[in-house]
Amino acid sequence: MDFKDEYKQKLRTPEEAVKLINDGDWVDYTSALGFPKLLDTALAARKDELHDVNIRGNLIVGPVKVAECDSTHEHFTYNTWHCSAYERKLCDRGEAFFIPMVFRNNSAYYKHFLKLNVAMMSVPPMDKHGFFNMSVTTGVAAEILREADIVILEVNEHLPWIYGGFDETIHITDVDVIVEGEHAPFPPVPKGTPTDVDIAIAKNIFPYFRNGDTVQLGIGNMPDLLGDLLADSDIRDLGMHTELCSDAYMNLALRGKLTNKYKNLMPGKGVTGMVIGSPELYEWIDHNPMIAACPLSYVNDPRIIGEIDNMISINSCISIDLYGQVNAESAGMRQISGTGGQLDFLEGASFARGGKSFICLSSTFHDKDGNVHSNILPRFCGEIITTPRSEVYYVATEYGVFNMEGMSTWQRAEGLINIADPIFREDLIRDAEKQKIWRRSNKR
């Protein structure tokens, strides 16, 4: 059969497609812009006739109608692997639940442990060979589609087609149902304005970069800003191996700083799993031969990352305690984001020849009432530990950079207090003394 005929045969309305979902099913929306907006709306409209349907997704900017329409969870329960700013508000309101994970294992969870009845995701239009591209969600999509009993694709002409290393496409013969419809162009992801503190942290890390380094920039304001600083510098021939491709990489490439020339793994190719950013980024990445999208089971595998010479990993966190434990995902017990790929890249960069990993944080946090809190805490009380103290390498604040590798507890306390805000240092010293991690001869 001609692929176009097969396409027509599998074409349904969103309302017809979601009739395939039954009570007790597990449904998957993949991630970020893979979110199937029309199918979600159609599924939410079936609320009263369905019971105990669970949905998984992550990094979705919303609105997710199945989550918002049923706070009783009798009909729908939405579960996220990694909170976007929108999904953290759902969790705050009890309209979503968080699933702890590391991204390198995301495929394995589906392959070995999870029930999955229906996968529904957005994809760009089919090509002439009958393939659909997994686009900005390649990092997680292939395994989800392989493991689902039923695959429903929602065609969205605004999604870019991204060349891949492997597992970046699905053929129409493996798809059960296709839906089409109207989609608005993607709005830009809101970007924070860099603060003086962000700029100071980025400047502190900057001297550690060398021509030819391969760079992973994590999620958040600081990694993005560092990309801009690198683009303005005279550094040359950077490489890209990252879970998330953001605008920073596009800016580096357009300024001639990102060439992937000296990468010893996949030379000439910038490797990514996911893409989140501006409409310009989606335009730039579309059919761009310098990019190879691959599953996160490959991109985030510390053994793969460890093969990349001069691999530099930059990630942010929310708080760190005097023992060096890193919390990058919660404010107290409030779920802010997730472990994501932080641990994967920290481990991988530490294995790499010439590799380095950085955890960045502002030394303080100003709450909504204007009170100032130290982000360097004596000890954690309910915060989630994203990276254990044994895996943390460089830590950077606006006051400096501290290398924790091989350091004793008293050295960690001293090094971290030295990069805390001066107004909190005396209190932290007193806490360190109480916790028996302060040496009498430590600097005061």
Ligand SMILES: CC(=O)SCCNC(=O)CCNC(=O)[C@H](O)C(C)(C)COP(=O)(O)OP(=O)(O)OC[C@H]1O[C@@H](n2cnc3c(N)ncnc32)[C@H](O)[C@@H]1OP(=O)(O)O
């Ligand atoms: C992508 C790759 O290649 S691999 C891996 C990268 N991934 C990770 O490192 C995962 C974990 N890290 C992250 O999720 C992010 O880097 C973060 C959350 C640490 C920082 O991201 P940013 O977007 O810069 O965070 P931002 O400063 O906007 O704060 C996010 C929220 O946390 C709150 N918050 C931040 N710090 C604190 C604090 N110390 N106390 C209380 N709340 C806080 C903010 O108020 C905000 O909440 P809101 O949305 O209700 O206003």
Ligand SMILES: CCCC(=O)O
């Ligand atoms: C795609 C970014 C999610 C993460 O923090 O790992």
